[in-house]
Amino acid sequence: MLQSIRNRVSTKVGLLLLVVFLFIIFSMGGILYSLFLTFYLSHITEELVQRGKSHANVLSEHFTPTTMNHVARMEKGSNYMVVVLDRNRNVIANSDTITSAHREYLSATGEHGAEEELAVEKDWDKKPFLVSRSLIMQNGEPVGAVVMFSPTAPIHQAVEVLQGMLVITGAITVLVVTGIVFLLSRMIVRPLLQIKQATGEIAEGNYSVRLPVQGGDEVAQLAASVNYMSDRIEFYQKQRNEFLADIGHELRTPLTYLKGYAEILRDSSMDSEEQRTYTEIIYEQSSRLQRLVQDLFDLARLEQGTFSFQVERFPLEEAVTDALTLIEPSMDEKGIDLYYEGPDQPLIIRGDRQRLGQVVLNLLENAKRYIPAGSTVRVRVKEHKDAAYIEVEDNGPGIPEEELPYLTERLYRVEKSRSKETGGTGLGLAISQEIIRKHNGSLSIESVKGRGSTFIVGLPLKKDEEL
Numbered sequence: 001m002l003q004s005i006r007n008r009v010s011t012k013v014g015l016l017l018l019v020v021f022l023f024i025i026f027s028m029g030g031i032l033y034s035l036f037l038t039f040y041l042s043h044i045t046e047e048l049v050q051r052g053k054s055h056a057n058v059l060s061e062h063f064t065p066t067t068m069n070h071v072a073r074m075e076k077g078s079n080y081m082v083v084v085l086d087r088n089r090n091v092i093a094n095s096d097t098i099t100s101a102h103r104e105y106l107s108a109t110g111e112h113g114a115e116e117e118l119a120v121e122k123d124w125d126k127k128p129f130l131v132s133r134s135l136i137m138q139n140g141e142p143v144g145a146v147v148m149f150s151p152t153a154p155i156h157q158a159v160e161v162l163q164g165m166l167v168i169t170g171a172i173t174v175l176v177v178t179g180i181v182f183l184l185s186r187m188i189v190r191p192l193l194q195i196k197q198a199t200g201e202i203a204e205g206n207y208s209v210r211l212p213v214q215g216g217d218e219v220a221q222l223a224a225s226v227n228y229m230s231d232r233i234e235f236y237q238k239q240r241n242e243f244l245a246d247i248g249h250e251l252r253t254p255l256t257y258l259k260g261y262a263e264i265l266r267d268s269s270m271d272s273e274e275q276r277t278y279t280e281i282i283y284e285q286s287s288r289l290q291r292l293v294q295d296l297f298d299l300a301r302l303e304q305g306t307f308s309f310q311v312e313r314f315p316l317e318e319a320v321t322d323a324l325t326l327i328e329p330s331m332d333e334k335g336i337d338l339y340y341e342g343p344d345q346p347l348i349i350r351g352d353r354q355r356l357g358q359v360v361l362n363l364l365e366n367a368k369r370y371i372p373a374g375s376t377v378r379v380r381v382k383e384h385k386d387a388a389y390i391e392v393e394d395n396g397p398g399i400p401e402e403e404l405p406y407l408t409e410r411l412y413r414v415e416k417s418r419s420k421e422t423g424g425t426g427l428g429l430a431i432s433q434e435i436i437r438k439h440n441g442s443l444s445i446e447s448v449k450g451r452g453s454t455f456i457v458g459l460p461l462k463k464d465e466e467l
Contacts, residue, residue: 013184019176019449025173029166044150049132052148058135063143068093079151105131124152131146191219207234239409258285298431309352316347316388317381323360335373341380347388349459351439359435361430363392363455371396390457399447407445410435
């Protein structure tokens, strides 16, 4: 239990705040304490010396019993005591009773040289008095001295009050920090515990858990990130399951064709025309199977970073026109009009000509697969600032807005059916996305339902860094 409390974030934060606050309070207290003593003692000592000097000046002009008694009466009832000595250090006037503690300083007044005013005793901590001595001068010669006493008891009382205030301030600080720790536990630590619990549930497979996002601070941002993470994990978990099911379906369909027609060829006697037909079907399905396996292999190598690129500097429009040449016959066969708009001048980029051509071909294959006969596909290559752009635009049925973020996921298809007419492998855009990333480029998709789609590939011009 003690270990659990010690490991809590609230306990650690509270102790840190407590140490910081106490350090600040006692550091400030120490500074104030030192300043107080310095200025307070300086003030008392200065006033003590000045009062003694004032009395000495008066007595220097009128060194008579009347004046001496007047000086003594002035200090009666005050916090100070005055003693007037003659030149032989005999007491000739005093404002209060002289004790043995006073006589110790009176007998030593002549041991401090000929300086007219000085503080004889400044040790307030161990001595009962602060003491000053001022000489009474006549015709340049000392005829006596005025000795002033100030008790140190008030200083001790003031210091005790100051120390008590520091202790009270420290106690209040502890209470304030305790309150802050309580608030922190509610404002920060409790949400963190909720996040911990939520991530534990997510780890157990409960992706429906959601955290409340309140405010815009770091804890709220963390809660929002956990919610987003849960969404993505749920999506990828669903994608993984669909991926396995799709792979099974994609492999099973051509294998079924291969097995079925192979059995027909093996077990039946048929003419050469029927054999040719079945052989074509077997070839078509084996090609489809080969293409799927190759696409999966390429995508895996791209994601692992083991895919090799043949990097060179070349005009981008050459890769585009090569892809257009390959796709044009099948576009004509389906009745799709294909248009190309090239750049005003060659756009030289650094990359793999074949792989970028594969990207363009994938985009054109997608357009051909999903738009009906009589539609139009426009391909543009243009320059904007320091980048080259390839746009593949069609006027087909378009893509629902909610589907756009997922188009480059593996095996994701807007067309949920797996018919041969619109199926494909569902890997073309995922592969294209990875190839574009390896070229430090970008792939964006714009689409309006019922009006068509535009796929835009951006590539940096004349970049020298390696892929």
